[in-house]
Amino acid sequence: xxxxxxxxxxxxxxxxxxxxxxxxxxxxxxxxxxxxxxxxxxxxxxxxxxxxxxxxxxxxxxxxxxxxxxxxxxxxxxxxxxxxxxxxxxxxxxxxxxxxxxxxxxxxxxxxxxxxxxxxxxxxxxxxxxxxxxxxxxxxxxxxxxxxxxxxxxxxxxxxxxxxxxxxxxxxxxxxxxxxxxxxxxxxxxxx
Numbered sequence: 243x244x245x246x247x248x249x250x251x252x253x254x255x256x257x258x259x260x261x262x263x264x265x266x267x268x269x270x271x272x273x274x275x276x277x278x279x280x281x282x283x284x285x286x287x288x289x290x291x292x293x294x295x296x297x298x299x300x301x302x303x304x305x306x307x308x309x310x311x312x313x314x315x316x317x318x319x320x321x322x323x324x325x326x327x328x329x330x331x332x333x334x335x336x337x338x339x340x341x342x343x344x345x346x347x348x349x350x351x352x353x354x355x356x357x358x359x360x361x362x363x364x365x366x367x368x369x370x371x372x373x374x375x376x377x378x379x380x381x382x383x384x385x386x387x388x389x390x391x392x393x394x395x396x397x398x399x400x401x402x403x404x405x406x407x408x409x410x411x412x413x414x415x416x417x418x419x420x421x422x423x424x425x426x427x428x429x430x431x432x433x434x
Contacts (some may be wrong), residue, residue: 274333394408394411397424410431
């Protein structure tokens with residue numbers, strides 16, 4: 243498996259790139275989120291990659307970050323979501339936005355992506371629920387610090403949903419201890 247390539251960016255033709263790695267030109271398909279952050283042609287580029295081997299082709303997909311690649315790999319495991327659809331999803335939403343949409347079960351945000359209908363959006367929400375938090379940052383936003391993460395995990399362990407835990411830990415006081423944060427979050431939940 244080709245996990246990463248580094249070389250000179252020769253051509254940019256959305257969504258495909260041509261990257262020269264020591265005399266070998268690799269064609270790499272990238273999501274638009276990666277495409278917009280590429281250097282100019284003739285400059286050095288580093289991409290995390292995923293190699294898909296099919297009966298009729300070997301396709302190389304490139305990503306600017308490891309979290310984009312991890313999400314791509316998670317998406318292509320879902321029935322009915324192929325590599326092109328996964329690239330479309332990553333082109334339409336950032337990793338954190340998708341994680342937040344999954345956590346909050348917002349199918350409407352996914353339907354806005356070209357090629358994603360209501361049924362596919364619902365399947366994505368169902369199959370990704372609980373899988374993005376640990377890998378990409380709970381509820382789509384990285385916790386401000388370890389305290390917020392600990393408070394969120396405590397609320398989840400108490401049986402609160404991801405959405406409730408997110409809302410309760412959103413306004414934690416800066417510098418609060420874990421026990422104070424839990425008390426604050428529980429008070430916020432009791433008022434809701």
